[in-house]
Structure formats: structure tokens, C-alpha cells
Amino acid sequence: MTVHNLYLFDRNGICLHYSEWHRKKQAGISKEEEFKLMYGMLFSMRSFVGKMSPVDMKDGFLAFQTSKYKLHYYETPSGLKVVMNTDLGVGNIRDVLHQIYSNIYVEFVVKNPLCSLSEPIQSELFHAKLDGFIRGLPFFSARAG
């Protein structure tokens, strides 16, 4: 059980933060293109799910899984998107993603007067806190895979 990587996008599609812990395969395209592809996929996914759903939705798209990994998604009402790729053994971690938003992003980025909210996050404190939080998660194991 492990966490592969984490993305943070703002409402306009700018990748505010990306970090990886165990990633065996790169996407084969540059990081910028990968962020744009990821954001585009999530945007289309949300619209797809909205149209396909048989009844009105409250939370919308939650997660998807393939044969090798699971992608978890959480979006705040302000348009901030938290995306985490983990392996398949992980269940519903919506509350974990919510904690990343409220205990780390809000505390160390939003409340920081020097951090601009529409630019990639430069704050070292934020990086350190986020890394510590992820490594402390029960489903994160230090060994890869």
C-alpha cells in the first residue's frame, strides 16, 4: 500500500504543486504537458460523470482505478483540486484529501501573505508539512510497492 504522487490544481488549471514518492513510470511527455493532460482529463471526467449520472449528484466524481493504480479526486467549492494516485489497496480517502486542503493548504498557503494563490507554491514550509503528512499516513509504506 503506497502513495505514488500528488497533484494540486487551482480553478484555472494551473498546477500549484506536484510531488512524487514512488513512481516507476513517467508519462513520456514533459511535466508541463503532463499537468495539462491531467487537468484536461479531470475536467472532461467531471463533465462526463455529470451527464452520465442517472440522478442528481452531490459529490460527483470520486475516484477511478485501473489494473495497477487508483486515482483519488477531491475538489473544494473554490475550485481547488487535490489528486492523489495510490495503489489498489487503498479505500475511500476523501477525508484525507480534505485534511490536505484544510490543515495544510489553508494553513500554510492561504494564510501566508507572501503566497500568491494563482501561482505554483514556493513555500518550503508547505512542502515539508505536506511531505510529513503523506509519510505519516497509515497506507503509506516507505518501501516502494
Next chain:
Amino acid sequence: MSDEKGKSLGRESGKPRAFTALPEHVATPRPGQPERNTIPIIQRSKIGNNRLSHNALRWHVELHLPKCPELTGADMAIFSVYVVNKAGGLIYQLDHYAPRSENEKTFSFPLDLVLKLHDERVVVAFGQRDSIRVGHAVLSINGIDVNGKYTADGKEVLEYLGNPTNYPVSIRFGRPRLSSNEKLMLASMFHSLFAIGSQLSPELGSSGIEMLETDTFKLHCFQTLTGIKFVVLADPRQAGIESLLRKIYEIYSDFALKNPFYSLEMPIRCELFDQNLKLALEVAEKAGPFGPGS
């Protein structure tokens, strides 16, 4: 199909051959057997290829539907099935269960909802109240169904609702049904998203999206070795969908691929495929949230 002499039926003189009698053992229940609903159905198979349309074959099909007194389809349901070919085109679609949330209310002028034209439909843009949500479409006015932006008798909806003399008016709102064009587009969109899911994988050798989870439904997808995708939308608590997908693959290979009039990658128009698929869905639904045998 051929008769005892080995001649191929339906091709002799171009006239359709009709089977008129049902085999005996099917029509009557055997003694000692519980009574079953036997529905004999005589179908004409739809042959997609025009040059063969003069050879109309009539196929006898019956459905034996066992009585299910405790069909609890209300909670667990399989909503729909989509089959996508390897180019991303939709070749089969079935809506098995569509829970519709609709409400009819009477309004007086002025309307406290803001309606606008979106995607050829009149939808609620603002003014969510009671059970009328943003995104719901106008389904009928005063009992007359609405098609797109016109009612069935030709009046333009927004104009009609802007005129105070037409009030009080009774309008039915609900989640808009997907048109077949929209389903085609959504199937192609999923085909691309499936591929992107595999490309963005942080692990080696990942497949595309096999399961997509939302709070109202779960989408399961099975891609065969030939690139055909079977997509099932079901209630999040429904179990046994993996085996259902394999079963649909089996039904596809039995009733579509072995049908000599079916061309690969084309829309599936085989009656036997439809019927067997519906039966398989019912079996899977009855299995409930704990899988078959519960």
C-alpha cells in the same frame, strides 16, 4: 440454418420462409413443474446489410421468465450497458433502469426560475428550489411534452413562458434524458479517457480505467483483447459486475460474432443478443449486494 436436406433456408427463391408452428415442448408446462410465464415471440431478425434484406428469416424465440416475487430492483440496479468498438464508436446501448426524478408544479407569472436555452434544451439556470435543481430541463408544459425548445404542438417554450396571459401554467421539470447523439459522444469521450488513464499511470503496465466511482453510480469497464469495451453503469452497492462483464462478452461472442449477418465493429442489431443480455442483467441484479448466491 438449414433444413433436413441440408439446403440453406431463406436463399432459394428470395421469398421469406416462415416458421408458423411452435415446438410442442415449449408451449405447455411439463407436469410437476411450477408454472412459468412463457412468452412465445416471433421476431424478424434485422439484417443490417442491405443486399441481404430480401432474405428475411423469421426466428422463433421464447423467453421463460421465472416468477420473482421478491424482485427488489428498487435499491440495487444496473442502469445501463454500453459497448464501444476499438475506434471509440458506440455499437450498442441499453438503458435497463432509469430512475427519473421529475416534478410537476404550477406556476404563476412571473416565474421565479431563470430558464435558458442550452444544448437545444430549455434548462433551469438559476433559482433552485424544492426539488427543481439547476440543470433540470423542461419536460412538459400543461401536460404537452416538450421537444427541445418547442412544445409538441409547435409553440416556442421561452416565448410561451414569457407571456403573462398563458399563466397559471403547470410545468414538469426533470433531469434531461440523453439523446442518442449525446450517448455516442459520451462513449467516445470515455474511450479517450480510458486511454489517458493508462498513459498517466505512475506504474508500469497499467490497463485503462476499469472502474470509475462517483456518489450516485459506479462505472465498470472491461476491454477485450480485440479492443472492444463493455461498459456497465450500476448502483455503487451492486456486486458481481466483473462476472457480468465477462458474461456480456460471452453473449456478444455467441449472438453477435457468430451471427453471419453481423459485421465487425458495426452497430449490433441482433435480437438474440438483446434478449440474452436483458436476461443476464436480471440475473445479476437479483444477486444483490453480496454477489451471486446471496
